[in-house]
Amino acid sequence: MGWLTRLSERIAGKPTTDWTFVERLPDPGLGVAGNPIEPDACYIEIFVESLRLKQARRLATAFHGVVYSFVRLSQDGTEDAEMAAVSKPARLAELDSANLDRVITVSSQMMGALPWRGGTLGLELGLFSVKRGNLLSPLIDYVTRVSAQAGISFIGQVKPFLPLITEGMDLIAGQTQDSVIEVALDTDMALMESRLCAIVAVRKGQIDTSQLTLDPNDRKLLLNGRPLEEGYCVFSIRRSDKKADFGAIPEVKAAFAALKATIASNDEAQARSALAAFRRTVVISSDLISLDKTRLIEKATALYGAALGSGPIPAGRGGALVDLGATELADLDLYDEASSEGPARNDPRGAGPW
Structure with a gap:
């Protein structure tokens, strides 16, 4: 059980497994899903594609949207590699209650191209709404700067920054009057091919996940062809043949x-x-x-x-x-x-x- 699950149980009162997790969404022509992922033959990347906030209505009129990810990857003959990232996409930085019905397409890269060595992918992914104010806004800015300095593509470089990132997020999320968890995921995944996934802020079994699709234009999540009116986070795990950096x-x-x-x-x-x-x-x-x-x-x-x-x-x-x-x-x-x-x-x- 990772940090995000413990946090969710403490703040939201339920484990991450209570939210609906869709491991494979149909690819609407984006060319993301279905590409084979073989050990030591390719790299993998993680992108957050689109978001919808809902729980933020419990906060003040102005708030930040923050995405947190923590990834664990197997390595050959050594300890697992760990990567953490915090993103405050520009389109999530200056929101208010009038924007809660908007689906925001961010395509924010949370993990750069890293070698896939096989085994399982440990993934924590959380979407937070945080009240904008004198206390938390500077802390969010600090954590995102640390995350940017650590980088999302180099295993050795990020390691010294991991405690700063997770401790910073612990301080932010611990302000329960000023922050809420929209959706969260803590899981281990076996990867055979690239995929599009979604975390939906409803309990498992409350929606028919086979009827969930993505709008090819803005990647919003659709249920039976209509926009889903729940909080969610759509993300992708992609194969890459090149490490551009x-x-x-x-x-x-x-x-x-x-x-x-x-x-x-x-x-x-x-x-x-x-x-x-x-x-x-x-x-x-x-x-x-x-x-x-x-x-x-x-x-x-x-x-x-x-x-x-x-x-x-x-x-x-x-x-x-x-x-x-x-x-x-x-x-x-x-x-x-x-x-x-x-x-x-x-x-x-x-x-x-x-």
Whole structure:
């Protein structure tokens, strides 16, 4: 039982399992659901798609909408990875009682692309309405800034921030006169494919979930083709074949910067050592799948060979020759066509000149 379930039982007087959870909604043509999710072959992302607030009418006329998520992912040979995020989408920041009937489409990313290693996905997801005022508004701003600083895409980076995020949310939600839980979910999921899901603020069995669909235009939740007049949160768990922000993985970025510096110094021995260190850093990275580790090592090795050896000079984005003085990790163009060919693509330990 996670933090959100304990909080729900203390404040709302019922566990998260009392709300209706729809694990699979029909995809209305968004191209989100139904894509296979295989261990170490892809990344997964989590988005909140749309929201409807209802319990906020118990608060003052002005309030914030806040989304909290906590994700636990299995890792190879080590402890599970944990990610937490707090989002105060702009369209949820300045609401009042006149807006309670609005469905708000946010498409807010709560977890960036992280490798799927198999096992189960532990997920806590909560939607809160919080009274706007001198006490809680600055606290919400603080927690969302901490969440943004922690990041939602890098496993190692977020760990030191986890206590600050959960403790901040505990302080916010603990103000029971000024905050309410709209809906909450605390569950473990086995993933075989991407999906669209919903948490609905009605007790299980009170609605026929087989009649729930999504409006393809604004992703509002429909019951028998008509807008559902209950509080809810629609979210998606998506497959991604790419980690677009690979160039910002902190430890890999630092190792590449060190490699680039030794190449620029024209010290082949130091450069070779830095290349080996870069390779080790990539191999043990928790933020990349094996295929991308192999690609990244090959790209760095090609750059090393072009600068200090006899290999072909690598081209950057758009076909221009790479300027070694300006090359950053992200400039390695990880997902070009050439990187999908060649031997030993699934084992990063087989790459490199040593």
